[in-house]
Amino acid sequence: MRALVLNCTLKASPTRSNTDSLADVVVAALERLDVKTTRIRLADLTVKPGVTSDEGDGDDWPEVHQLLLDSEILVVATPTWxxxxxxxxxxxLERMDAMISETDDAGRPVGYxxxxxxxxxxxEDGAHHVISEIAGGLGDIGYTIPGQAWTYWNKGPGPGPSYNETGEGHDWSHRTGRAMASNLVAVARALAANPVPAPPD
Incomplete structure (x- = not known):
């Protein structure tokens, strides 16, 4: 089983990313469950604006699109701004919109x-809102979102230290991240055994 982790930090490598650090916990849990994981920091690529899977010369998205097609599990990691x-x-999400109209050999949308x-x-606060926005978009594209398929860390209202600057709240975020990985793998295995069929005509 394969997983793709797309880190949507605004920071290009090698700048340290708080989002990458929390994603580390989920990746480690997935790998303990024998999931082969690929990680991409999208800020390192040239992802052109658009709503197709290939926006022409200089667009790095086609490589990401192929990895999406090849992976049973997607983890989107994003900061809150x-x-x-x-x-x-x-x-x-705008680039993934193209996947809604792409189908596999069985006539199913490729996100199924x-x-x-x-x-x-x-x-600062806002993690639940961010989770809802990302999960809602991915559901539109065809992905299945298992129960408790998320983890987050935030300090709370107002400015303050970032994830990498404090250990506060890490235990909960890590425990939730491990549960997230377990739930993703369990549902991915269930779908492999009993696939969602193509939509009826």
């Missing part, structure tokens, strides 16, 4: 029989 997912995460979860960091 002004109460919303990052602009990188929004562009990701794949599962997805969300990792969120931010030093």
């Amino acid at each position: 002004v109460g919303h997912p990052s602009s990188v995460a929004q562009r990701m 029989n794949k599962v997805a979860g969300v990792v969120v960091t931010g030093n």
